[in-house]
Amino acid sequence: MFDFGFWELIVIGLVALLVVGPERLPKLAREIGRWVGKIRRFVSSVRSDIEQELRTEELKKMLEDQEREIGRLKTMMQDTEQDLRQSVDKTRERVSSVEAEVKEGAAAQAASAPSAPTPPESDQTRKSNHES
Numbered sequence: 001m002f003d004f005g006f007w008e009l010i011v012i013g014l015v016a017l018l019v020v021g022p023e024r025l026p027k028l029a030r031e032i033g034r035w036v037g038k039i040r041r042f043v044s045s046v047r048s049d050i051e052q053e054l055r056t057e058e059l060k061k062m063l064e065d066q067e068r069e070i071g072r073l074k075t076m077m078q079d080t081e082q083d084l085r086q087s088v089d090k091t092r093e094r095v096s097s098v099e100a101e102v103k104e105g106a107a108a109q110a111a112s113a114p115s116a117p118t119p120p121e122s123d124q125t126r127k128s129n130h131e132s
Contacts, residue, residue, distance in 0.1 A: 016028065
């Protein structure tokens with residue numbers, strides 16, 4: 001705040017001694033010390049209040065930045081969810097169409113193929129049937 005050198009303090013002390021006198025100089029020094037202490041405490045409290053306000057502003061700014069980031073992430077997640085749902089729906093449609101094609105192919109194959117003849121009986125099967 002103020003920059004006092006050693007010689008300036010000696011000059012101030014000598015002037016105070018001459019003006020106030022040697023009897024009242026210790027009381028004056030105590031009073032000046034109290035006032036200097038009060039001023040220092042006031043300055044430090046103002047400084048800490050300013051620093052706290054700056055920290056509060058920084059925290060508010062950080063909070064706003066994080067809220068913006070969260071919003072951006074939410075929209076990204078929603079877009080991803082929509083893309084995944086569309087992919088799943090397309091896959092279901094493809095599976096359904098493939099199933100339908102397989103069923104149609106099986107039905108067409110069954111309709112176009114003549115009824116399958118029964119397999120001929122083997123000689124052993126005939127013998128066992130005759131013996132019974």
